Amino acid sequence: MVTTHNLGFPRIGKKRELKFALEKYWKKIISREVLEETTADLRRQHWQDQSKLDFVPVGDFSLYDQVLDTSFMLGHVPSRVLDLPGDDLDSYFRVARGRSVSDDSSCSSISAGEMTKWFDTNYHYIVPEFDKNTQFSLDTSRLFQQIAEAKQQNVQVKPVILGPVTYLWLGKAKDQSNKLDLLDKLLSAYAELLSQLEGIGIQWVQIDEPVLVTELSQTWQHALRKAYFQLQTIPVNILLTTYFGQLKDNLQLACELPVNGLHLDAITAKDEVAKVIDWLPCHKVLSLGIINGRNVWKTDLTETLNWLEPIHARLQDRLWLAPSCSLLHVPVDLESERELDPDIESWLAFAIQKLDELSILAKALSKGRNTVAGKLLTNAAAINNRKHSNRVHNELVKKRVLEINGQMGTRQSPYPQRAITQHEKFNLPLYPTTTIGSFPQTQEIRQARKDFRSGSLSEEQYRQAMQQEISICVQEQEALGLDVLVHGEPERNDMVEYFSEYLTGYAFTQFGWVQSYGSRCVKPPIIFGDISRPHAITVDWIRYAQSLTKKPMKGMLTGPVTILNWSFVRDDQPRAETCLQLALAMRDEVLDLEKAGISIIQIDEAALREGLPLRKTQWQSYLQWAIRAFQITANGVKDETQIHTHMCYSEFNDIIEAIAEMDADVITIETSRSDMELLDVFDQFHYPNGIGPGVYDIHSPNIPSVDEMVNLMQMATQRIPAKRLWINPDCGLKTRSWEEVKLALSNMIAASQQLSVTP
Numbered sequence: 025m026v027t028t029h030n031l032g033f034p035r036i037g038k039k040r041e042l043k044f045a046l047e048k049y050w051k052k053i054i055s056r057e058v059l060e061e062t063t064a065d066l067r068r069q070h071w072q073d074q075s076k077l078d079f080v081p082v083g084d085f086s087l088y089d090q091v092l093d094t095s096f097m098l099g100h101v102p103s104r105v106l107d108l109p110g111d112d113l114d115s116y117f118r119v120a121r122g123r124s125v126s127d128d129s130s131c132s133s134i135s136a137g138e139m140t141k142w143f144d145t146n147y148h149y150i151v152p153e154f155d156k157n158t159q160f161s162l163d164t165s166r167l168f169q170q171i172a173e174a175k176q177q178n179v180q181v182k183p184v185i186l187g188p189v190t191y192l193w194l195g196k197a198k199d200q201s202n203k204l205d206l207l208d209k210l211l212s213a214y215a216e217l218l219s220q221l222e223g224i225g226i227q228w229v230q231i232d233e234p235v236l237v238t239e240l241s242q243t244w245q246h247a248l249r250k251a252y253f254q255l256q257t258i259p260v261n262i263l264l265t266t267y268f269g270q271l272k273d274n275l276q277l278a279c280e281l282p283v284n285g286l287h288l289d290a291i292t293a294k295d296e297v298a299k300v301i302d303w304l305p306c307h308k309v310l311s312l313g314i315i316n317g318r319n320v321w322k323t324d325l326t327e328t329l330n331w332l333e334p335i336h337a338r339l340q341d342r343l344w345l346a347p348s349c350s351l352l353h354v355p356v357d358l359e360s361e362r363e364l365d366p367d368i369e370s371w372l373a374f375a376i377q378k379l380d381e382l383s384i385l386a387k388a389l390s391k392g393r394n395t396v397a398g399k400l401l402t403n404a405a406a407i408n409n410r411k412h413s414n415r416v417h418n419e420l421v422k423k424r425v426l427e428i429n430g431q432m433g434t435r436q437s438p439y440p441q442r443a444i445t446q447h448e449k450f451n452l453p454l455y456p457t458t459t460i461g462s463f464p465q466t467q468e469i470r471q472a473r474k475d476f477r478s479g480s481l482s483e484e485q486y487r488q489a490m491q492q493e494i495s496i497c498v499q500e501q502e503a504l505g506l507d508v509l510v511h512g513e514p515e516r517n518d519m520v521e522y523f524s525e526y527l528t529g530y531a532f533t534q535f536g537w538v539q540s541y542g543s544r545c546v547k548p549p550i551i552f553g554d555i556s557r558p559h560a561i562t563v564d565w566i567r568y569a570q571s572l573t574k575k576p577m578k579g580m581l582t583g584p585v586t587i588l589n590w591s592f593v594r595d596d597q598p599r600a601e602t603c604l605q606l607a608l609a610m611r612d613e614v615l616d617l618e619k620a621g622i623s624i625i626q627i628d629e630a631a632l633r634e635g636l637p638l639r640k641t642q643w644q645s646y647l648q649w650a651i652r653a654f655q656i657t658a659n660g661v662k663d664e665t666q667i668h669t670h671m672c673y674s675e676f677n678d679i680i681e682a683i684a685e686m687d688a689d690v691i692t693i694e695t696s697r698s699d700m701e702l703l704d705v706f707d708q709f710h711y712p713n714g715i716g717p718g719v720y721d722i723h724s725p726n727i728p729s730v731d732e733m734v735n736l737m738q739m740a741t742q743r744i745p746a747k748r749l750w751i752n753p754d755c756g757l758k759t760r761s762w763e764e765v766k767l768a769l770s771n772m773i774a775a776s777q778q779l780s781v782t783p
C-alpha cells in the first residue's frame with residue numbers, strides 16, 4: 025500500500041468565491057455569518073475534491089493568510105489591535121489590512137502587518153512581529169472547528185501546522201532582540217497544541233519546516249534539533265515537510281530529527297532522494313512530493329513510475345506520495361476552462377488534476393500498472409504530443425538563441441560617452457522630470473477595454489478611444505511641463521499579460537487564478553512554446569503619442585526577466601533559455617521603436633529581484649542569465665538612444681553590481697519612503713549612470729509638497745552628483761486619480777525648478 029496525501033489545497037475557490045465573499049464582507053454587503061457559511065462551503069468542496077486521498081490537509085484554509093492564522097492560534101497578536109471595538113475577526117483583518125471593514129474608522133491609525141514574499145513564490149504572508157516580551161497563549165478554536173467539519177465528511181484528517189522554527193524565522197524582531205530567545209515559550213505552545221490534537225484522536229500531524237531548504241546557521245539548525253527533541257514526547261505522529269528546494273547541508277539534520285516521517289520535494293530535490301533514503305532511519309515514513317505544485321504541466325506518469333517503482337520496492341509501506349508542496353500556488357481546476365486550445369489543454373494539470381495523477385501513481389504502485397493502463401496510455405499520448413508538437417518547437421527561435429553573441433548585449437560606447445551624445449541630442453535641464461509610464465486608469469478606459477474584448481467596440485472604435493486617452497495624457501503632461509513624456513499606457517491591462525498576448529508560445533486561461541495575498545489573485549499567462557514576436561506591439565501607439573508633441577516621448581516596455589517571472593514557465597527547458605527567447609522578442613520591439621524615431625525607451629524590470637533563488641549561493645548564476653537577457657533586449661540601440669529601466673522596490677544592496685552591469689542610461693527606483701538612504705549603496709558602489717529616485721509615494725493618496733520633494737532630492741544630491749539625477753514618482757500612476765496626479769506632478773516640477781536654481 026502506498027499512502028497518498030496533500031500538503032495544502034488552493035483556498036480561493038474555482039471561481040474565486042473566497043475573494044468575492046471577503047470583499048463583500050469588508051464592504052459590509054454580507055454579514056460575518058454569511059462569510060463563514062461561504063467559507064465552510066468552500067472547505068467542504070475542497071475536501072470533497074481531495075476525497076480520494078488517504079489523508080486530506082486541514083488547517084490549510086485561511087481567510088487571509090496561513091502565517092497570520094498561526095499568529096492568532098498562538099495568541100500572538102500585535103498589541104495595537106487589542107482593546108479596539110469588535111470581535112476576533114475584526115482584530116484579524118486589522119492586522120491583515122489595517123482595518124476590519126472598509127469604513128472602519130475606529131482605527132484609522134492602525135498599521136497593517138508587514139507583508140512579504142513566501143519563500144520564492146508569488147504568495148505574500150503577514151510577517152509575525154516579535155519583541156523580547158512576546159508571549160504565546162494557545163487558541164485552537166479555528167483549527168479544531170475545521171477538524172470537526174472535516175471529520176463529518178468522512179475524510180481522514182491530517183492537520184497542517186506551520187513549524188515553530190520556520191514561524192520564528194519568518195517573523196521580525198521589532199526591538200533588536202533575538203527571536204530565538206522565544207523558542208522555549210513557543211515550544212510550550214506547540215507541545216500543548218500537539219497534545220490537544222492527540223487528545224481528539226489525530227494520528228498524523230503535518231508540520232511544515234521549509235526553512236530546511238535555506239542556508240541555516242548552526243544556531244538555527246540547533247533550534248530545529250531542540251524543537252523536535254522536545255516535541256517528540258507527545259504521542260502523535262509528526263510528518264515533517266520541506267519544500268521549494270534541496271536540503272543540501274541540512275539533509276542529515278532533516279533525516280535525523282526525531283519525527284515519524286519526512287516529506288521531500290522530489291521535484292526540486294530529486295537528486296537528494298537516494299541519499300535521504302540511505303540516511304532516513306528505517307522506522308520513518310518518507311513522503312515524496314512527485315507532482316509539481318508550482319507549475320501547471322501534466323506529470324509524465326510513466327517516467328515517474330519508472331523512477332518510483334524501485335523506491336517503492338525498497339520502502340514498501342513507508343512510502344507516501346504527495347504533490348511537491350501545497351497546491352496553493354496553482355490554479356484550482358482545468359475543467360473550468362472553456363476557451364483553451366484542446367492540444368494545450370491536454371498538456372495541463374491544475375490542482376484537481378494533479379491529485380488525480382497522484383491517485384493513478386499510487387494505484388499503479390500498490391496494485392500494478394495494468395490496473396491503470398488506460399490512464400497511463402492517455403497520459404503518455406499527451407506527454408508525447410507536447411514533446412513533439414510544432415506549436416512548442418520553432419527551429420528559427422532556437423537558432424536565434426544559439427546565435428546570440430557577446431556584442432549583442434553591449435552598447436556601442438561606454439556610458440560617459442553616451443551621456444555626452446544624449447545631452448547634445450535632448451538638451452534636458454538639470455533634474456529632468458518624467459513619470460514611470462502609466463497615468464490614471466479611469467473607469468472609461470477600463471470600460472473601453474472591456475467593450476473591445478466583448479466585441480461591442482470595433483477595433484477601429486477602440487483605437488480611436490485609446491488615441492483620445494493618449495492625447496489627453498500628452499496634453500496634461502505638456503501643460504504640467506514635464507521634460508520626458510509617456511503615452512500613459514491606457515491600452516494595457518497589466519504589464520505582463522499585455523505583452524504576452526502578442527507573443528507566440530503563450531496561452532491564457534479564464535480561471536487560472538492564484539492567490540497573491542489576501543483576496544488578491546494573479547492569473548499568470550502560460551508559456552508553452554518557443555517565443556517570438558511576429559509583429560511590433562507598441563510602435564503604433566508610441567508613434568502616435570510622439571506625433572502629438574515636440575518633447576521626447578518615452579517608449580514603454582516590460583523586460584524579459586519580469587515577463588518570465590510573472591508567467592507560468594515551461595518545464596522542458598531551463599528558465600534561462602526561455603528568458604533569452606523573451607529577450608530576443610523584446611529586443612525586436614526596442615529596435616522597432618528606435619527605427620520609428622523613439623529615442624528614449626524604458627524597459628521595466630519590476631520583478632527582477634523576485635526571481636532570486638532561495639539560497640544565496642545560487643544568486644550569481646540567476647543574475648548572470650537574467651542580466652544578460654536584459655542586456656540583449658536593451659543594448660542593441662545607438663548611443664544617442666537613451667535606455668531607461670524601472671524597478672519598484674528598494675533593496676539593491678546585494679545586487680548592485682548586477683544592476684550596474686545592465687548599463688541602462690537611467691534607472692528609476694522607489695525611494696520616497698526611505699529618505700533616500702537606499703541611494704547609499706549606489707553611492708558606495710560608485711554607480712556610474714543616471715538615477716531617478718522616486719519622490720512621490722504613489723501608494724498613498726497624500727500629495728507630497730514642493731518642500732518635501734526638494735528635501736528628498738537634496739538628500740539624493742548628497743549621494744549622487746546632480747547631473748546624473750532625475751526626478752520622478754516611485755512607480756506608475758495608474759491607481760491614482762487625475763486630480764491627485766496633477767497636484768503631485770505640478771509640485772514635482774516646481775521642486776525640479778527650485779533645485780536647478782539653488783541645487
Ligand code: GLN
Binds near residue numbers: 519580628670
Ligand atoms: N510602466 C509601468 C507603469 O507605469 C510600471 C509598473 C511597475 O513597475 N509595477 O505602470
Ligand code: ZN
Binds near residue numbers: 670
Ligand atoms: Zn514600479
